[in-house]
Amino acid sequence: MAQRWLKIRVDLVSGHGDTLRPSPGRVMLVPPTATFADFGLGVDLAFGRWDVTRRRSFRAGWRGRHERRGSGKGDLPPERIVHGSMTRGTRFEYLFDDDEKWVHECVVEELIGQRETVGRPPIAVPILGWGTVPDQFGRLRPEDVTLSSPRAPGRRHRGTAKPLDLDAVRQAARENDVGTLLSAIEGRDLGMALQQVGDALMRAYRSAGAPEQGRLVGALREIETLLGHRGWDGDDVLADEIGALLGGSERRVRTLSVDIEDLSEVMANGGEDPGGYLHLDTGEVVHAFLHHGMEDLTTDQTHDEDDNLWIYVDHDASAAYADMAAFAATAPDRLGGILSVAIKGRGAIARFRRTVDELDLWNDWQVFSDDRAFGRARALLRSQGIRPV
Numbered sequence: 155m156a157q158r159w160l161k162i163r164v165d166l167v168s169g170h171g172d173t174l175r176p177s178p179g180r181v182m183l184v185p186p187t188a189t190f191a192d193f194g195l196g197v198d199l200a201f202g203r204w205d206v207t208r209r210r211s212f213r214a215g216w217r218g219r220h221e222r223r224g225s226g227k228g229d230l231p232p233e234r235i236v237h238g239s240m241t242r243g244t245r246f247e248y249l250f251d252d253d254e255k256w257v258h259e260c261v262v263e264e265l266i267g268q269r270e271t272v273g274r275p276p277i278a279v280p281i282l283g284w285g286t287v288p289d290q291f292g293r294l295r296p297e298d299v300t301l302s303s304p305r306a307p308g309r310r311h312r313g314t315a316k317p318l319d320l321d322a323v324r325q326a327a328r329e330n331d332v333g334t335l336l337s338a339i340e341g342r343d344l345g346m347a348l349q350q351v352g353d354a355l356m357r358a359y360r361s362a363g364a365p366e367q368g369r370l371v372g373a374l375r376e377i378e379t380l381l382g383h384r385g386w387d388g389d390d391v392l393a394d395e396i397g398a399l400l401g402g403s404e405r406r407v408r409t410l411s412v413d414i415e416d417l418s419e420v421m422a423n424g425g426e427d428p429g430g431y432l433h434l435d436t437g438e439v440v441h442a443f444l445h446h447g448m449e450d451l452t453t454d455q456t457h458d459e460d461d462n463l464w465i466y467v468d469h470d471a472s473a474a475y476a477d478m479a480a481f482a483a484t485a486p487d488r489l490g491g492i493l494s495v496a497i498k499g500r501g502a503i504a505r506f507r508r509t510v511d512e513l514d515l516w517n518d519w520q521v522f523s524d525d526r527a528f529g530r531a532r533a534l535l536r537s538q539g540i541r542p543v
Contacts, residue, residue: 157186159271160240161264164197169256184236185276191232191372194248195379196278197258207340208251215245277382318342320350320521327354332366336373346521348384349528352377352392353414356399374400388529391536404541411437412535412542418527420467428469435463473530477523478506489513
């Protein structure tokens with residue numbers, strides 16, 4: 155018999171060291187496979203928290219106040235399955251961010267049958283009562299993430315989330331430096347760079363020994379869940395790849411050593427000789443104009459033998475405009491309005507790029523557009539039955 159899902163009420167009772175009135179009515183639907191860490195991330199996303207890389211901890215029962223973690227017998231390991239220790243009426247405490255101390259009282263209200271959960275994704279999802287609340291730094295609007303905030307009188311406001319340095323992430327992954335890699339993403343807003351960070355984490359995981367791999371599991375699982383919530387093209391593919399990697403089933407389908415960044419660049423190559431080619435044996439990616447030059451230098455016999463190993467990767471002319479429109483839609487109201495005007499009419503791409511530069515959003519745009527390109531590249535490989543390694 156299939157296990158039932160849990161319906162859990164979540165009341166936020168304190169944060170920033172202050173005691174709050176409980177906020178009844180917020181409910182999470184939790185699948186049988188979810189860990190406490192999965193549940194906590196689902197709660198954070200439902201509350202609209204952007205910096206979701208802070209520490210999460212859980213404790214059985216409810217004592218009406220925050221207690222130091224690690225000091226009691228009731229601590230619940232984040233990797234434990236929620237369903238395994240919960241029945242109707244069970245209470246437990248969830249603490250998000252040890253510094254800011256956002257404490258939630260959680261109560262299992264009901265066990266829900268399989269018929270009522272058909273078609274739902276196997277992730278913790280909010281279903282009732284979630285409204286507009288501050289994140290753990292007191293921010294109410296997405297644009298507050300990129301603005302410096304003065305320290306508010308009488309409260310421990312630590313300001314904005316630290317910016318993500320993707321160069322540092324990639325460098326740490328190349329050097330197999332797990333500690334530096336995890337430090338580079340801790341406390342950062344990863345929402346626009348999930349594909350790129352996930353790619354770096356997977357490369358580090360494959361190269362690491364067992365103890366270091368264990369340190370990466372939590373970060374990979376978090377990326378996997380965030381991808382499921384974001385839902386861009388190729389996000390489901392990367393989430394599946396992370397699951398296969400951690401589950402030890404990565405090589406049960408056809409694998410190929412492909413540089414996703416190179417492939418995404420080829421797919422973005424427009425002009426008179428658009429796109430490029432992918433070699434199905436070596437994973438090499440070559441721009442179309444370079445590949446055609448290579449053909450001119452080979453003999454007919456060599457070309458015939460190798461021809462079936464190259465597949466053409468076409469350029470998607472509509473992707474550039476779709477990315478610009480999506481970026482404008484995610485920008486704060488005022489900036490989004492300016493960007494939406496910039497992409498209308500002839501010359502939209504050049505005008506949009508000038509506008510992004512003038513608004514000092516170029517770095518944000520690069521991260522955003524690169525991540526969407528990574529996703530499309532993964533989706534293309536999936537369509538060919540290939541899993542990149």
